[in-house]
Amino acid sequence: MLAEIAGLSDEVWNEAGGLTVGQFRAQMLDKYPAMRDKKFKIAVNQKISDDFVLIETPAEIALLPPFAGG
């Protein structure tokens, strides 16, 4: 559902380094304002991460919509 907004499901985010999860979130919401209405969590290298966590590069970052297993 987030991919529907961005119009793509994978994207490379170039950043010199020193970006936290919270800063990444802010940049992404600037680029895709429609995502502000959506609930999602951010996983860095397949771990759900808090906003204060510094993203080591390279990293696999995933935006995870609400879970619906079961």
Added chain:
Amino acid sequence: MLAEIAGLSDEVWNEAGGLTVGQFRAQMLDKYPAMRDKKFKIAVNQKISDDFVLIETPAEIALLPPFAGG
């Protein structure tokens, strides 16, 4: 297992009336002393009954060993 002690599984107990469950239990343990070592509950007309309950006649009295369903 109680039938193994009494040597039979059905028995008619004649009583003029006015017997409580507790009195019945005492008479039965007199007749079959080996049952003193066994755990059992008494059901009168298919309801587990306390010792103070008066047995209406005729009644179906059952000695129930510990339950083992499941």
Added chain:
Amino acid sequence: MEKAHKPKKVFVQGPISPDFVAKSIASHQSKTGIGAHAIFLGQIRADQKEGGAVTGIDYTAYEEMAEQAFHDIREAAFTKFELTCMHIYHSLGLVPTGEISLFVFVSSPHRRAAFEASEYIVEEIKANVPIFGKEMVGEAGQHVWKENT
């Protein structure tokens, strides 16, 4: 009281087969309000006793009282929990080690009711239904009476 709650046959002769469980599940696929099934299966353990391992349990019941007790448990569970369906099956006669003697199957729109009802029903059966079990031990035909804890 709804029509669906009428007394049902609980006792089956001998073990309950996995195939019977599958058929029960399949028969609920047309009930599209169901979101959660909770199933409990009691299986006979090869417990070690004096004289050897348990090879099976021979079940008997004070049947008429037991059927009434099952009926009461059903009614209470339907009152306590939001259930779409409930089925209880218990073996009579010999059930060999490794086979199934109790099958409790509850279905609900949501998982919470299914979990809670499943536990409730199993605990009630163990405590309040006059079913007796002779554990067959070793080769020599010895037996020990089982007692629920």
Added chain:
Amino acid sequence: MEKAHKPKKVFVQGPISPDFVAKSIASHQSKTGIGAHAIFLGQIRADQKEGGAVTGIDYTAYEEMAEQAFHDIREAAFTKFELTCMHIYHSLGLVPTGEISLFVFVSSPHRRAAFEASEYIVEEIKANVPIFGKEMVGEAGQHVWKENT
């Protein structure tokens, strides 16, 4: 860590059949230390949405992370509860209404551990595994994203 706890395949394509459940049960009859099986099945409900009834859920997952999450849940459950066996299966792709998308199967010597583990595992899956579900609604191919509560 025991050999039995190695990562297992959880995801299956499409619905989980009652027959698959039966085969899983049957394969545990040789484990004669087991006294209790608790099974949870998640079934797709025909919930009413704007646009019509749900006809099925199309499941996707962030698969690598999901497999790791399932593995962590398995390890935690084996640590917390006295379990003999544990199996978890979840569908990917389309599962029509009335069919089964989740199968959690735990086995233990005694019922208490089986009940508790079953609930624990289902709640953990719902909360912590990155699986996404598109509820297909009505005839026109509309969809609504599902969200666990």
